[in-house]
Amino acid sequence: MTLSTPSNLADTQEHLRWQRYFGFSTDHKVIGLQYLVCGFLFYFIGGALAGALRTELLTPISDFMPREVYNEVLTMHGTIMIFLWIVPVVNGAFGNYLIPFYVGARDMAYPRLNAVAFWMIPPAGLLLISSYFLGGASQSGWTAYPPLSLSTAATGQVIWILSVLLLGGSSIFGAINFVATVLKMRRPGLKMMQLPMYCWAMLGTSILVLLSTPVLAGTLVLLSFDIVAHTGFFNPAMGGNAVVYQHLFWFYSHPAVYIMVLPAFGLVSEILPVHARKPLFGYTTMVYSIMAIVFLGLIVWAHHMFTSGTPPWMRLFFTIATSFIAVPTGIKFFNWLATLWGGSISLNTAVMFSCGFIVNFVFGGITGVALAQVPFDIHVHDTYFVVGHFHYIVYGGTVFVIFASMYHWYPKVVGRMLNEPLGQLHFWLTFIGLNLCFAPQHWLGLNGMPRRVAEYDPQFQFINQLSSAGALLMAVSTLPFLINVIWSAYRGAVAGDNPWNALTPEWLTSSPPPEHNWHGEAPLVHEPYGYGLKSPAAS
Amino acid sequence: MGTLQLTPRIITLFIGIALVLVGLWVGQNVNLLPVDASVNAPLYDQLFKVLFSIGTTLFIGIVGMVVYSLMRFRRRSGTVTEGAAVEGNLPLEILWTAIPAVVVLFVGIYSFDIYDRMGGMVPMHDHSMAGMETMHEPEASGPGQKTWAGISSVSVEGQPPVAAVPIEVTAMQFAFIFRYPEADIISGELHVPAGQPVSLRMTANDVIHAFWVPEFRLKQDIIPGQPTLLSFTATRPGSYPIVCAELCGAYHGGMRSTVIVEPPEEFANWVAKNSPVKATPASATLIS
Ligand code: HEM
Ligand SMILES: [Cu+2]
Ligand SMILES: [Cu+2]
Numbered sequence: 001m002t003l004s005t006p007s008n009l010a011d012t013q014e015h016l017r018w019q020r021y022f023g024f025s026t027d028h029k030v031i032g033l034q035y036l037v038c039g040f041l042f043y044f045i046g047g048a049l050a051g052a053l054r055t056e057l058l059t060p061i062s063d064f065m066p067r068e069v070y071n072e073v074l075t076m077h078g079t080i081m082i083f084l085w086i087v088p089v090v091n092g093a094f095g096n097y098l099i100p101f102y103v104g105a106r107d108m109a110y111p112r113l114n115a116v117a118f119w120m121i122p123p124a125g126l127l128l129i130s131s132y133f134l135g136g137a138s139q140s141g142w143t144a145y146p147p148l149s150l151s152t153a154a155t156g157q158v159i160w161i162l163s164v165l166l167l168g169g170s171s172i173f174g175a176i177n178f179v180a181t182v183l184k185m186r187r188p189g190l191k192m193m194q195l196p197m198y199c200w201a202m203l204g205t206s207i208l209v210l211l212s213t214p215v216l217a218g219t220l221v222l223l224s225f226d227i228v229a230h231t232g233f234f235n236p237a238m239g240g241n242a243v244v245y246q247h248l249f250w251f252y253s254h255p256a257v258y259i260m261v262l263p264a265f266g267l268v269s270e271i272l273p274v275h276a277r278k279p280l281f282g283y284t285t286m287v288y289s290i291m292a293i294v295f296l297g298l299i300v301w302a303h304h305m306f307t308s309g310t311p312p313w314m315r316l317f318f319t320i321a322t323s324f325i326a327v328p329t330g331i332k333f334f335n336w337l338a339t340l341w342g343g344s345i346s347l348n349t350a351v352m353f354s355c356g357f358i359v360n361f362v363f364g365g366i367t368g369v370a371l372a373q374v375p376f377d378i379h380v381h382d383t384y385f386v387v388g389h390f391h392y393i394v395y396g397g398t399v400f401v402i403f404a405s406m407y408h409w410y411p412k413v414v415g416r417m418l419n420e421p422l423g424q425l426h427f428w429l430t431f432i433g434l435n436l437c438f439a440p441q442h443w444l445g446l447n448g449m450p451r452r453v454a455e456y457d458p459q460f461q462f463i464n465q466l467s468s469a470g471a472l473l474m475a476v477s478t479l480p481f482l483i484n485v486i487w488s489a490y491r492g493a494v495a496g497d498n499p500w501n502a503l504t505p506e507w508l509t510s511s512p513p514p515e516h517n518w519h520g521e522a523p524l525v526h527e528p529y530g531y532g533l534k535s536p537a538a539s
Numbered sequence: 540m541g542t543l544q545l546t547p548r549i550i551t552l553f554i555g556i557a558l559v560l561v562g563l564w565v566g567q568n569v570n571l572l573p574v575d576a577s578v579n580a581p582l583y584d585q586l587f588k589v590l591f592s593i594g595t596t597l598f599i600g601i602v603g604m605v606v607y608s609l610m611r612f613r614r615r616s617g618t619v620t621e622g623a624a625v626e627g628n629l630p631l632e633i634l635w636t637a638i639p640a641v642v643v644l645f646v647g648i649y650s651f652d653i654y655d656r657m658g659g660m661v662p663m664h665d666h667s668m669a670g671m672e673t674m675h676e677p678e679a680s681g682p683g684q685k686t687w688a689g690i691s692s693v694s695v696e697g698q699p700p701v702a703a704v705p706i707e708v709t710a711m712q713f714a715f716i717f718r719y720p721e722a723d724i725i726s727g728e729l730h731v732p733a734g735q736p737v738s739l740r741m742t743a744n745d746v747i748h749a750f751w752v753p754e755f756r757l758k759q760d761i762i763p764g765q766p767t768l769l770s771f772t773a774t775r776p777g778s779y780p781i782v783c784a785e786l787c788g789a790y791h792g793g794m795r796s797t798v799i800v801e802p803p804e805e806f807a808n809w810v811a812k813n814s815p816v817k818a819t820p821a822s823a824t825l826i827s
Contacts, residue, residue, distance in 0.1 A: 067789040141786050147763055148746040148787060236764025242747060243762060276612070278622035285632050307749060307760045307784075309767045312660055316651065323643045330639035331632070333601065338631070340608040343622035347613055355605050362601045366594040369643065373650035375579075375586055375657055379756040382749060382784040447573050448753035450784040453792030457780065501619070532624030 024119065026111035027515065031118050032097030033413065038118075039089035042125055044478075046080035049073050051475055054437075054468040060461050062454040070454040071139035072132065072156070078142030079160065082260070083167040084125050086398055090263040091209075092118065092174055094405060095202050097413070098270075099178060101506035101513075102196045104187025104522035109180035117173035124166035131159035141452060143249060146234035146242050150226050161224045168213045168220075171259075175206035175213075187522050193287070196504050196528045197280060200287050201266025204294040208255040208262075211298065216252035219245065243308050250301035258297040260394060261361075262290060264401035265332055268354050271408045272336055274502040275351045276343030279529040282335040289328035296325045306377045315374045322372035329365060333358060349423030353404035356431050360396025364389055367442065382452075385445025391438045403430070403481070410485070411499050415511045416492030422484040429477030437470025504528045558596050558603075566592025576775040576800060577755035579657040584756075586653045593642060658770070703738035703770055704731065710741065710748035710761040712787055713794040722814035729781060729798040731773050732806035738770040749784035752798055758784055773800040 020030055021037070052073050056064040065073070096114065100107055108114045131137045138160035140149035149157050182195070182203050223245065225231040232238025234245040273280045280286065302310060302318040310318075336358060345351060367389040371377050380386060403426070410418050440463045445451075449460050456464070498507040506513070508523045527533060566588045575581050614620060654660065706729070707718040717726045731737045741750060743763040750769060751758040754777075759769040783794035801809065 062792065067792070071786070071789060071791075139789070145747060145786070151746060152788065236762075240764075242764065276622055277614070277620065279624060279626045281625065282627040282632050284627070285636075307758050309760060309762055309765060315654075315659070319650070320647055323647050324640075326643050327636060327639045331636055334635040335632070337601070337604050337608065338625075338628070340605070340612065342625065343608070343612045344614040344620040345609060345612045345622075346616075347609060351609075355609060358605055359602050362598060366598055369646065370590045370594065373586070373590070373646065373654075375583060375650055375654040375659065376590065378758050379583060379753070381758060382751075443571055446571050446753075448780060448782060450751065450782050450792075452786040455792040529626075530624075532621035 024115050026107070026115050028096045028100045028108045028111065028114065029413075029513065029517075031114050032093050032095070034118050035088050035092035035096060035121070036094075038121055038125075039085050039093060042080050042084035043089075045129070046077055046085055047475060047478070049077040049080070050471060053077060054471040056454055057456070057464045058461075058468050060456050060458040060464075065454075067454050068136070068139060068153075071141075071452070072137040072153075074452055075138045075141050075160070076128070076132070079128060079138075079164070080125070081394075082142060082256070083164060084121065084128075086260045086394060087167075087171060087256070088121055089402055090260060090267070090398055091171070091178075091202070091205060092121075094198070094263065094267060094409075095174065095178055097409070098196075098198060098506060099181050099202060100185070101509075101517060102199050102504065102528075103181060103185050104190055104505060104524065105181065105185040106516045106518075106522070108177050109185050110177050113173050114177050117170045117177070120166050120170035120173075124163045124170070127159055127166070128163040131156040131163075134159065143253070144220075144223065145249075146223060146226065146240075146245050147236065149223060150235055154227050158224055158227055161220045161227075165217055165220055168217050171209050172213050175209035178202045178206040179210070187524060189524050190526075193284070194526050194528065196266075197269035197283070197286055198263070198266035200290050201262045201269070204290040205259050205262045207294055208259055208297060212252040212255040215248055219248040219252070243305070246305050246308055247302065250304045251298075254301040254304065255297050257390070257393070258293060260398050262293065264357070264398040265290070267401050267405050268336065268357060270504060271350050271354050271404055272339050273529045273531060274408070274500045274504075275346045275348060276340050277345075277531045278339055278343040279527075279531055279533070280335070281338035282331070283529070285331055286335055289331040292328035293325060296321060296328070300325060300372075303372055303377070306374050307381050319372055319374050323369055326365060326369050333362060333365075348407065348420060349418070349427055350404045350407040352424065352427045353400045353407065356427065357397055357400040357404065360392050360400060360434065364392030364396060367392070380445050382450055383445030384441040384449045384451055387451050388438045388441035388445065391434075391441075396434050396438070400430070403427075406481075406485070408500070409506075410488070411495030412506055412511050412513070414489055414492070415495055416488050417495050417499060418488045418492060419484050422480045422487075426477055426480045426484065429473055429480070433470045433473030433475075433477055435470070437467050437474060440466050440470075503530055554603075555600075558600050561599060562592045562594075562596030565595045566590075572756075573753050574775065574777075575754065575756070576773055576777060576779055577752075577757065578772040578774055580754065580756045580774075582653050582656050586650055589649060590646065593646065597642075701735055703736040705738050705740065706731075708739050708741040708750060708761065709744060710750070710783070711744040712746065713783070713790040715748075715750070715781060715783075715794075715796045719810070719814075721816075722810045723816045724810065724813045726813070728796060730806060730809050731798060731800055732803040733773050733776050733800050735803060736770055736772045738768065740766055740768055742766045746787050747785045748787050748794065751782045751784040752779055753782065754779040755798075760785055773798070776800050776802055 020027075021034055025031065052065065053070070056062065056070055062070065096108065135155045136153045138144065138149070138156040139152045140157065144157070144160065182199050222233045226233055226235050226240070232240040234240045234242055236242055269280055269286065300318055300322040302314055303322045306315055367385070371380065371386065371389060407418050407423055444460055444463055447460070449456050495511050497510050500507070503525065505523055505525050505528070508525070509518045569591070572584055572587060575584055612622070705720055707720060709716045709718070714727065715729070717729045718724070719726070739750065741759065741761040743761040745763065747763065748761045749758055750761055755771055755773065757769065757771055759767050761767060778797050778799045781796040781798050783791060787794060
């Protein structure tokens with residue numbers, strides 16, 4: 001097929017005009033980048049907030065900011081990182097950019113809905129941040145448990161709810177689009193079991209979004225009634241039930257952790273085979289394990305509530321269901337190891353971050369299985385142990401994959417390579433920083449430090465300072481990354497259409513791709529991972 | 540030829556055994572926990588050691604495989620070689636479905652056993668009514684009085700069960716208040732006798748709090764509108780922090796108290812000194 005039509009320069013220039021990125025574009029590639037850049041902006045805000053938290057925790061007393069402000073910062077940090085950084089980037093940014101390529105389409109199924117979904121995010125984010133200046137932001141944590149959320153900073157809490165509702169709506173619109181695109185927009189001749197794994201990951205994730213996000217939305221609407229109209233759904237003082245809120249909240253928010261990590265699983269499955277020059281090991285079991293995770297992910301939520309007065313039978317059921325998630329998750333990890341095994345691995349930054357992801361996620365998965373055991377969790381629930389657990393997963397896992405993806409797809413999107421030495425520096429700073437920041441937190445939790453505190457027992461000061469030092473390293477690590485991204489856009493080596501000799505369809509067009517993705521017909525890729533089977537050009 | 544084929548397997552076997560040994564050694568010898576001061580703390584520590592051993596083995600094994608693959612199968616820059624075109628291997632995939640399944644099953648059964656020995660499966664008894672000797676099921680006290688499970692007490696192994704000392708805990712922003720209904724004492728610190736079960740009935744006035752004593756390895760949320768129960772038997776005399784573990788407002792980090800575990804005689808003295816009720820039959824049960 002004629003894939004190597006010389007790229008039409010004028011077309012490319014038109015496509016890259018920066019103004020497009022500030023408007024209501026319906027081009028999936030523009031929308032993907034809008035999600036990405038917007039997500040990174042919020043990431044830096046959320047990161048600055050984390051820096052403030054770690055600064056406060058340098059000393060056992062509350063001396064850096066007022067206690068109320070600490071709780072506001074804590075709430076904003078969590079909310080921004082989850083709803084404005086991880087979820088939009090790992091779903092919206094990469095999903096919108098890649099899925100149409102992968103299914104051989106010229107755009108998403110509903111381009112206008114797609115643009116609407118993105119444009120809900122900046123206002124939601126600004127709304128959230130504005131609450132700080134409108135009488136104080138929410139102080140009840142990203143979990144917003146009543147009755148605390150009913151009795152602190154009412155304006156801030158209502159704005160928080162509105163913002164999360166908008167973001168949830170955006171996520172639902174996005175999910176509808178992904179499901180429709182994967183199921184209905186496939187190029188003729190392309191079968192489901194020939195799709196790149198990221199499509200399956202996004203399909204599974206979108207199912208989770210569609211099943212669970214509406215529950216969160218309904219719950220938050222009721223919570224807002226309790227605040228604004230003084231109804232008593234979750235207010236024990238008015239006959240309501242505070243634990244019911246927790247069930248409803250976690251019915252969304254446990255699946256949410258998979259909404260944050262399944263797409264990352266998908267992205268790693270794209271990156272590793274390319275750089276190991278080997279087919280993705282065990283495609284079929286990968287697909288089934290994604291679907292198993294989706295199913296199990298819906299029935300484990302109460303492992304967040306083992307100390308909430310949960311009866312013994314429920315504690316046991318949720319222990320067992322949660323433990324079993326480790327099985328399909330384990331399959332995926334062994335398959336990635338087998339993909340590496342016997343490969344011809346290029347140790348570039350994309351691979352380093354992907355392998356960093358494997359190492360960190362395995363650590364977080366092991367502590368996760370421990371947390372799933374009721375007798376274990378009763379001691380460490382709501383302590384720094386849990387903070388350590390989920391940062392290994394969300395930062396060490398998903399954020400590492402986002403960085404791996406930046407190094408892998410930047411050449412496609414920008415047309416130039418990122419600088420490798422800067423990339424390696426970025427990786428090592430991040431990896432060491434992460435471990436220094438979050439490993440000691442497990443010890444803190446085991447030994448008596450609860451989470452979400454501005455002041456703590458002085459015996460924990462040194463370990464907290466270690467953790468803060470790790471946080472500082474992580475902050476510093478973004479500098480080489482930022483410099484790299486900006487410098488390489490102008491000075492990076494020209495990438496060419498397919499610098500990695502990859503087989504997935506986004507590489508079978510120019511870098512950056514033209515407005516309608518391919519210059520001619522969309523290629524039909526039956527073997528997206530056929531490394532070693534045939535030459536990349538023939539497809 | 541036979542030996543040549545076996546060698547990698549034997550090496551793998553040896554590495555596997557070495558990993559398990561390292562895991563066991565780390566699990567047994569690296570202590571990450573504070574002192575144990577309740578009957579269920581040693582049980583917890585036992586579970587912790589097992590999980591720590593398994594976790595260490597798996598973690599080192601997997602990290603080792605990643606690092607080994609990256610070094611062994613590294614492509615030298617400039618060369619363009621393809622890896623082996625292996626797309627899957629069903630027996631292998633079944634194996635690594637089975638291994639985690641077995642591990643997880645073992646962990647689940649083992650931790651269930653620990654939970655049972657901690658008294659987690661014992662039906663909860665609410666002896667909240669001051670001075671009441673009869674125990675009744677939570678349901679028996681009417682829907683408004685429904686109490687929610689925490690964890691039940693276990694008696695010291697090898698000793699006959701003793702009646703639990705009832706204590707009422709009230710949590711509020713930002714303090715715990717302990718009331719001994721039988722002796723009619725109200726205290727800001729929790730005094731408990733060593734070796735004797737204690738039963739806390741906990742209520743919250745405003746928002747959710749949590750009662751946590753790290754040295755007891757026990758935690759239970761205190762939830763407005765639905766009293767929760769927590770029973771334990773302290774073992775090691777000393778004073779330990781009581782920490783609020785649920786975000787409850789600005790001073791959440793400062794919401795702490797102390798539990799003082801005393802030998803029974805000292806506890807009896809404390810009760811006698813502070814109680815306005817003089818040597819009633821009810822307070823006598825406290826001391827027995
Ligand atoms: C092997 C799989 C995993 C298991 C068995 C597991 C288990 C658990 C358990 C039992 C808790 C509750 C701990 C507590 O609050 O006492 C927890 C908390 C958490 N986990 Fe995981 N987890 C796993 C993977 C993940 C993944 C993939 C993510 C996210 C991408 C994640 C994110 C979180 C978060 C955010 C929390 C804390 C939520 C909060 O209280 O704010 N976990 N995990
Ligand atoms: Cu969960
Ligand atoms: Cu508190």
